[in-house]
Structure formats: structure tokens, C-alpha cells
Amino acid sequence: xxxxxxxxxxxxxxxxxxxxxxxxxxxxxxxxxxxxxxxxxxxxxxxxxxxxxxxxxxxxxxxxxxxxxxxxxxxxxxxxxxxxxxxxxxxxxxxxxxxxxxxxxxxxxxxxxxxxxxxxxxxxxxxxxxxxxxxxxxxxxxxxxxxxxxxxxxxxxxxxxxxxxxxxxxxxxxxxxxxxxxxxxxxxxxxxxxxxxxxxxxxxxxxxxxxxxxxxxxxxxxxxxxxxxxxxxxxxxxxxxxxxxxxxxxxxxxxxxxxxxxxxxxxxxxxxxxxxxxxxxxxxxxxxxxxxxxxxxxxxxxxxxxxx
Amino acid sequence: xxxxxxxxxxxxxxxxxxxxxxxxxxxxxxxxxxxxxxxxxxxxxxxxxxxxxxxxxxxxxxxxxxxxxxxxxxxxxxxxxxxxxxxxxxxxxxxxxxxxxxxxxxxxxxxxxxxxxxxxxxxxxxxxxxxxxxxxxxxxxxxxxxxxxxxxxxxxxxxxxxxxxxxxxxxxxxxxxxxxxxxxxxxxxxxxxxxxxxxxxxxxxxxxxxxxxxxxxxxxxxxxxxxxxxxxxxxxxxxxxxxxxxxxxxxxxxxxxxxxxxxxxxxxxxxxxxxxxxxxxxxxxxxxxxxxxxxxxxxxxxxxxxxx
DNA sequence: CGAAATTGATGCGCATGGCGCATCAATAGC
DNA sequence: GCTATTGATGCGCCATGCGCATCAATTTCG
Numbered sequence: 001x002x003x004x005x006x007x008x009x010x011x012x013x014x015x016x017x018x019x020x021x022x023x024x025x026x027x028x029x030x031x032x033x034x035x036x037x038x039x040x041x042x043x044x045x046x047x048x049x050x051x052x053x054x055x056x057x058x059x060x061x062x063x064x065x066x067x068x069x070x071x072x073x074x075x076x077x078x079x080x081x082x083x084x085x086x087x088x089x090x091x092x093x094x095x096x097x098x099x100x101x102x103x104x105x106x107x108x109x110x111x112x113x114x115x116x117x118x119x120x121x122x123x124x125x126x127x128x129x130x131x132x133x134x135x136x137x138x139x140x141x142x143x144x145x146x147x148x149x150x151x152x153x154x155x156x157x158x159x160x161x162x163x164x165x166x167x168x169x170x171x172x173x174x175x176x177x178x179x180x181x182x183x184x185x186x187x188x189x190x191x192x193x194x195x196x197x198x199x200x201x202x203x204x205x206x207x208x209x210x211x212x213x214x215x216x217x218x219x220x221x222x223x224x225x226x227x228x229x230x231x232x233x234x235x236x237x238x239x240x241x242x243x244x245x246x247x248x249x250x251x252x253x254x255x256x257x258x259x260x261x262x263x264x265x266x267x268x269x270x271x272x273x274x275x276x277x278x279x280x281x282x283x284x285x286x287x288x289x290x291x292x293x294x295x296x297x298x299x300x301x302x303x304x305x306x307x308x
Numbered sequence: 309x310x311x312x313x314x315x316x317x318x319x320x321x322x323x324x325x326x327x328x329x330x331x332x333x334x335x336x337x338x339x340x341x342x343x344x345x346x347x348x349x350x351x352x353x354x355x356x357x358x359x360x361x362x363x364x365x366x367x368x369x370x371x372x373x374x375x376x377x378x379x380x381x382x383x384x385x386x387x388x389x390x391x392x393x394x395x396x397x398x399x400x401x402x403x404x405x406x407x408x409x410x411x412x413x414x415x416x417x418x419x420x421x422x423x424x425x426x427x428x429x430x431x432x433x434x435x436x437x438x439x440x441x442x443x444x445x446x447x448x449x450x451x452x453x454x455x456x457x458x459x460x461x462x463x464x465x466x467x468x469x470x471x472x473x474x475x476x477x478x479x480x481x482x483x484x485x486x487x488x489x490x491x492x493x494x495x496x497x498x499x500x501x502x503x504x505x506x507x508x509x510x511x512x513x514x515x516x517x518x519x520x521x522x523x524x525x526x527x528x529x530x531x532x533x534x535x536x537x538x539x540x541x542x543x544x545x546x547x548x549x550x551x552x553x554x555x556x557x558x559x560x561x562x563x564x565x566x567x568x569x570x571x572x573x574x575x576x577x578x579x580x581x582x583x584x585x586x587x588x589x590x591x592x593x594x595x596x597x598x599x600x601x602x603x604x605x606x607x608x609x610x611x612x613x614x615x616x
Numbered sequence: 617c618g619a620a621a622t623t624g625a626t627g628c629g630c631a632t633g634g635c636g637c638a639t640c641a642a643t644a645g646c
Numbered sequence: 647g648c649t650a651t652t653g654a655t656g657c658g659c660c661a662t663g664c665g666c667a668t669c670a671a672t673t674t675c676g
Contacts, residue, residue, distance in 0.1 A: 003388055006314050022653060032636050037653060039634095047391065048398015050588035053451070056643045056652040063406055063454050064397065064590050071390055075383055080311055082379055083355065089372065090356015098371055143361070146371050280358035282372050330624060340665050345624060347663095364623040364672045 007079075009043040010072050012036050013051055017061055017069060022054075090283055092121050097285045100129040100136035100148035102203075104228060104248040105271050109149060109164070113291045124284050133203035140274050146285040148274040149292070151203055163272040164292065169208060171260045172232060172249050173241040179260065186264040187217040194222035196234045196242040204228070204245060204269065211267040219243070232257065245269055315387075317351040318380050320344050321359055325369055325377060330362075398591055400429050405593045408437040408444035408456035410511075412536060412556040413579050417457060417472070421599045432592050441511035448582050454593040456582040457600070459511055470601065471580040477516055479568045480540060480557050481549035487568065494572040495525040502530040504539050504550040512536070512553060512577065519575040527551070540565065553577055 008029065015025035016036075026036040044050050051065035061069060089095030101110065106128060114126055129139055133150050140148040141158055152161065171190065173179055179189065198205050200221075212219065223240055225231055228248040235242050236256050249259045273292060275281075281289060316337065323333035324344075334344040352358050359373035369377060397403030409418065414436060422434055437447055441458050448456040449466055460469065479498070481488055487497065506513050508529075520527065531548055533539055536556040543550050544564050557567045581600060583589075589597060 003315055003319070003384075003391055005391075007311055011311070023651090033653070034637085034655080035635055037655090041654085047394040049394060049590045053584065053586050053588050054653070055586050056641085056654095057645095058586070058643085059653090060451055062588055062590065063451065063593075064394070066451065068390065068394065071386070075387055076311075078379070079383055082376065083311055083313075086355040086357060086372070086376065143368055143371065143374065276361065278361050278363050278366070280361050280370055282357045282370065285371075331622090341624070342626080342666085343664055345626090349625085362624070364625095364670085365674095366672085367624090 005043050005046045007076070009039050009046075010076060012039045013043060013065070014069065014072055014076065016040065016052060016059055017065070020059055022059070088123075092124065092284055092287060094123045095282070095284050096125040096127055097282070097288050098127040098129065098145040099285070099288070100131050100139045100145045100150070100274075102133050102136060102150050102271075103130045104245055105149050105151075105167075106130055108247045109271075109292060109295065113288070113295055116291055117288050121284065121287070126288070137274060140276060143276065146275075146281050147279070147289060149271065150274045151269045151271050152207070158277050160275050160277050161272050162275070162293065163270045164295070165271050166268040167245045167247050167271050168266050168268040169204075169243050169262060170246050170249060171241060171262050172235045172244050172257055173260070174235060174238040175256050175258050176238065177241060177258070179241070180258040182260060184261040184263050187212065187215065187219070187262060188264070190219055190241070190243070190262070191217075193220065194240040195219050196223040196225065196231050196240045197221040198228060198231060199224060199226055207269045208243065208267060211265070215265055215267075247271075313351050313354045315384070317347050317354075318384060320347045321351060321373070322377065322380055322384065324348065324360060324367060325373075328367060330367070396431075400432065400592055400595065402431045403590070403592050404433040404435055405590070405596050406435040406437065406453040407593070407596070408439050408447045408453045408458070408582075410441050410444060410458050410579075411438045412553060413457050413459075413475075414438055416555050417579075417600060417603065421596070421603055424599050425596050429592065429595070434596070445582060448584060451584070454589050455584075455587070455597060457579065458582045459577045459579050460515065466585050468583050468585050469580050470583070471578045472600065472603070473579050474576040475553045475555050475579050476574055476576040477512075477551050477570060478554050478557060479549060479570050480543045480552050480565055481568070482543060482546040483564055483566050484546065485549060485566075487549070488566040490568060492569040492571050495520065495523065495527075495570060496572075498527055498549070498551070498570075499525075501528065502548040503527050504531040504533065504542050504548045505529040506536060506539060507532060507534055515577045516551065516575060519573070523573055523575075555579075 012025060012029060012031075015028045016022060019025045019028060022036055022040075023033050026033045029036065031039075040052060044052075047064075049064045050062050051068065053060050053062055085094065110126075110128065117124070117126070127145075129136070129145055131139060136148045136150045137156060137159065139145050140150075141156060149164070151167075171179065171185055179185055179193075182189075197208075197219075200206075200209070223234060225234065228244055231242040231244055232249065234240060243262065246259070250257060273289060320333060320337060320339075323336045324330060327333045327336060330344055330348075331341050334341045337344065339347075348360060352360075355372075357372045358370050359376065361368050361370055393402065418434075418436065425432070425434070435453075437444070437453055439447060444456045444458045445464060445467060447453050448458075449464060457472070459475075479487065479493055487493055487501075505516075505527075508514075508517070531542060533542070536552055539550040539552055540557065542548060551570065554567070558565060581597060
């Protein structure tokens with residue numbers, strides 16, 4: 001059996017029991033009394049049982065109506081709260097934005113943008129999935145978050161990429177290391193060093209390997225770890241040096257670690273916003289994305305596969 | 309915020325996600341594709357956030373849509389099952405009838421009528437509130453059951469009464485009692501006996517007292533108990549005799565108790581159907597009541613206060 | 617890479633359903 | 647018994663929701 005009535009019918013029934021009057025219930029629902037009377041009659045016919053016993057001066061629920069009333073109150077209350085929540089989300093008064101972000105970019109972009117966004121929309125929560133680049137792209141592709149902040153990765157025609165900034169790879173070494181006294185180094189300077197790197201399957205490593213292959217530079221990756229932060233930890237112990245994205249290194253002076261630009265050529269990864277090609281952002285997510293884009297103005301997004 | 313959409317909108321949204329197609333969802337809901345497209349669009353505008361991401365070949369829920377979907381599935385499933393239940397009740401395919409009945413009448417009227425009703429409507433349950441006469445009338449008046457089987461009690465203008473049968477008061481005594489050998493007795497025969505009776509506030513006692521006052525008969529109520537069955541129990545011990553409604557006495561031969569008609573005059577209580585004056589019965593209750601009435605045809609009900 | 621098939625969105629006109637007004641019948645209070 | 651009020655019904659009107667036709671976009675296939 002298909003549902004063959006409307007929400008207004010159910011609300012009319014509940015309003016009559018609440019107010020004790022067809023007239024008052026009609027007022028409550030912005031209807032005339034005859035319109036409400038017809039709605040009640042139609043609902044009773046649809047359900048095949050009387051719900052109300054009434055005279056011109058009195059109204060009460062039948063036994064069937066008594067059974068139905070608490071159920072309808074609960075269902076309509078739940079529906080109404082969820083609608084209220086949806087509507088508040090739509091008006092940026094309440095809700096949540098879910099985005100994926102590679103951890104190294106999170107610390108750079110998000111604090112300031114989150115501060116701005118929160119000041120403007122104090123009741124909207126930001127939910128950040130801190131995932132690896134590949135996991136983050138997958139999360140966006142599968143619709144688990146509204147967009148992601150990531151870097152150029154595998155070409156996926158379903159995703160678009162809006163660059164925000166270039167993040168150069170730099171050298172990280174212990175203060176006591178001979179190279180630490182330089183203002184910058186070249187790739188050739190690193191040829192004889194024992195280098196600490198991340199997994200060869202990671203996005204960062206893929207970008208780096210491609211760029212260096214083009215420049216005929218070969219490096220000696222002696223240690224391989226899974227997380228950039230582990231690279232930094234090992235550098236701190238002095239057992240080797242590492243090539244890392246700038247954002248993954250300490251932003252301020254560090255007691256034991258020195259970071260130096262690597263020239264000839266400068267190799268960078270591009271950090272940007274990843275979205276589904278036909279995605280539609282909720283108003284809150286759209287606003288958050290706008291603030292992100294403003295923090296670094298760039299041309300409109302295009303498919304990843306067209307970026308060189 | 310008021311609910312400003314319809315059940316069909318919600319069902320359209322869920323149907324699209326279930327079928328993966330506006331076309332197929334429209335078919336499912338007996339709409340054309342443009343009509344369904346408009347419903348989705350209107351729902352999204354009402355809620356202030358997109359629910360679906362779609363191209364001409366593909367459709368998926370947004371993050372907001374994903375959050376809403378399980379809630380709506382549950383709410384609409386519950387609504388649909390309760391409507392199915394109501395509809396089955398309306399068509400006498402399923403449901404429940406609740407009536408109040410004084411215990412002494414229950415054994416007489418209900419077994420046969422319940423058998424007939426159950427044969428015709430095997431999936432409708434009969435719920436019997438076995439209450440005293442006064443409690444039964446109150447339950448009917450307050451809408452806790454659809455009607456009651458009771459006797460003439462306090463005049464309540466909100467209730468109507470349809471007589472089913474007259475139930476005479478009879479003498480119950482031990483087989484060894486001197487009166488047991490008679491075929492009948494008169495009230496005068498009881499003047500010098502120690503009588504067991506129920507509470508002077510009970511319906512039965514009120515009827516009896518009124519009738520005997522009119523006939524200038526005075527009885528000696530020596531013992532007073534709360535339940536008619538207790539009267540019978542005491543009669544069985546031989547400590548006294550009792551005046552009881554015929555229906556409250558053993559219907560068959562009893563090893564120790566004899567029941568005799570009491571003449572000059574015959575005093576009876578009237579058992580009948582009690583209803584709210586403006587009551588509306590569910591179809592099942594209406595059918596059950598009709599079977600009851602058929603078991604003893606009587607004139608249409610009239611207000612209790614007009615019965616002499 | 618272009619053509620073809622298919623699908624969601626939109627313009628348009630029409631029919632119907634839901635509405636409010638007027639009124640009736642019933643109810644409750646004085 | 648009269649009066650005021652309320653729920654139910656008849657009636658006419660109009661706004662809404664519909665389907666048809668069509669467009670633009672998407673995906674598949676040769």
C-alpha cells in the first residue's frame with residue numbers, strides 16, 4: 001500500500017487534537033476551517049478508520065486515533081528537526097563541512113582560513129579528514145567529503161584541480177652538517193649524501209622522481225620511511241639528510257634542523273583544491289572553499305590530466 | 309521553520325538514489341521525468357542545499373544528501389508500516405478491537421460472538437477490559453475503549469445504552485438449606501435469612517436496593533463482600549444464602565449450590581451495550597458490535613437517564 | 617573525433633484539485 | 647426556547663502540478 005496522503009493532513013490531525021478545535025487548528029496551519037475539515041475527512045477515508053469523534057462543540061481522538069497520535073508526533077518532530085537542521089545548514093547558520101587534507105598542507109592553509117570562517121559562521125563545524133594524497137583523492141572521488149586539499153596526483157578525469165600554491169622541495173639537515181653553513185645547495189651537492197626519503201609510492205616521491213629524472217639528477221635514497229615527520233625525526237638524529245616539501249619542515253628557526261633551498265632546478269609540488277567534476281557544494285562548503293581560494297588567487301580549476 | 313515540502317518530494321529523492329535514474333524513479337512513483345525533476349529541484353531549494361549531484365548519465369548523493377537519506381528511509385518506512393497497519397485495520401484485515409465488559413456478562417456473551425467474529429476476521433485481536441460496571445462506564449466515557457458491555461448504572465448523558473438482555477436476580481443457597489427443596493421463593497421467604505451481598509456501592513446492589521424499596525421488601529444483609537464470586541464461595545460453605553444476578557451463578561448443575569427464581573416481583577438488571585453518544589467505531593469494532601446486537605435483537609439505544 | 621542515443625532541465629499550455637466564501641445543521645449554554 | 651458557535655457541505659475560482667515538446671549536456675561507439 002502506497003502512502004496516499006500529505007504531511008499537511010497529518011499535521012492537521014495533530015493540530016486538532018492539540019487545540020481541541022477545527023477552527024484553531026486551521027488558524028495554526030494557515031488554512032480556513034472548511035479546508036481543514038476536508039483534509040481530516042480525506043485522511044480518515046484514506047486510512048479507512050475514523051480518527052476523531054467530534055460534535056460542533058467537542059472533539060476527541062478515537063481509539064485508533066489515540067494509537068496513531070504519538071507515532072505521528074514523534075515522526076513529524078524528527079522530520080521537522082532534521083529539516084530545521086538542513087535549513088540552518090542552507091543558511092549557513094548551522095551544520096558541518098567535511099574536507100580531506102594532506103597533513104602538511106593542513107597546518108599551512110587551514111588555521112587562518114578556519115579562523116576567518118569560524119568568525120563569520122560560529123555554528124558550522126569543520127571536519128577535516130587528514131589523509132594521504134591518494135587516500136584524500138579517493139575520498140573526494142567517492143563523495144565522502146565535499147572537496148579536498150591535495151596535490152597533483154594520479155590523473156582522474158572525474159576530479160578537477162584548482163592550484164593554490166607551489167610548495168618547493170628543500171633540503172633538511174642537522175645544524176652540524178657541512179652543508180648547513182650554505183645559503184642554498186644544488187642537486188649535485190646531494191649526490192654523495194645518504195638521503196632519507198618517503199615511500200617511493202607516495203605522491204611526494206612520485207613528483208620528485210619525475211622532476212629529477214627530467215633533470216638527469218640521481219640521488220642516493222638510503223633510508224625509506226612512511227611519513228614526512230619521521231624523515232624530520234631522523235634528520236634530527238644526524239644519521240642523514242632529507243629532501244622534503246617546504247611545508248613539511250619547521251616554519252620557524254629550529255635548534256637542530258636547518259632547511260636550505262635546492263637550486264638547479266627548483267622542484268615544486270602544486271597544492272590545490274580537488275573536487276568532483278560535477279560536484280555541488282553545500283552553501284557552507286562553497287563559502288569555505290571561497291575563503292581558501294582567496295588566500296591564494298589562482299585561475300579556475302581544470303582536469304588534473306591537463307596539468308603538466 | 310515549518311515543513312514546506314511533501315511526502316512525494318522525499319520519496320522522489322529516495323527513489324532517485326535507489327534506482328540511480330530520474331526516469332526510473334519517475335516510473336516508480338507514477339510521474340513523468342520532468343515532474344520528478346521539478347520535485348527534486350523544489351526540495352533542494354526548500355532545504356537550501358543540494359542533495360544530488362547529477363549529469364545526464366549519472367546521479368549520486370551529495371554529502372548533505374548522504375546524511376539525509378538514512379533518516380528519511382527510516383521515517384518513511386515507519387510511516388508506511390503504520391499506514392499499512394491502519395489500512396489493514398480499515399479493511400478488517402488486521403488490527404484490534406478494545407471493549408470493556410463486566411466479568412459476569414463476559415462469560416455469557418463473548419465466547420460465542422468472539423468465535424463468530426474470529427472465524428470471519430482471523431487477524432483481528434479482541435482486547436477485553438474486564439472491569440466493574442462503574443469502571444467500565446468510565447473507560448468508555450474516557451475513550452479508552454470503543455464500547456462496553458455493562459448494565460444500567462449511573463445516568464451519564466454522554467453515554468448511550470442499547471439493551472441486550474434482562475438478567476434476573478436469583479437465590480443461591482446450599483443444597484442442604486431448607487429453601488433448596490422449593491421450585492421458587494418469594495422475597496418474604498428471605499426476610500429471616502442471613503444474606504450475603506456485594507458492596508452497597510456496586511451497580512448490582514444499587515439496582516437491587518431500588519427495586520426492593522419500591523416493593524416494600526426489606527432484607528437482612530448480614531455479610532458484605534466485594535466480588536460476586538466471593539458470594540458464591542461463601543454460599544458453598546453454608547454460612548448463608550445470597551441474591552445474585554443469574555449470569556453470576558453456575559450455569560449448569562452444581563454439586564453444592566442450588567439456584568431458585570425469586571418471585572413477587574421478579575427483579576432484573578438490564579445488560580447492554582454502552583457507547584459514547586458521538587462515538588465513531590472503527591470498522592472492526594462496528595462489525596463486532598453488530599454481531600453482539602444480533603445475538604439479541606433490541607430497539608436502538610437511548611440515553612441511560614430515560615430508562616426507567 | 618564526430619555522430620548518435622539517452623538523460624536531466626526548461627518552456628508552455630492545460631486540467632484539476634484545493635481553496636475560501638456562503639450556508640446549513642447540529643450542539644451547547646443561558 | 648433562543649442564540650451563538652462550530653463542523654460539514656455546495657459552489658465557483660484560480661493557482662499549481664502535470665505531461666508534452668524540446669534543448670543542452672553526457673556518454674558510448676564506430
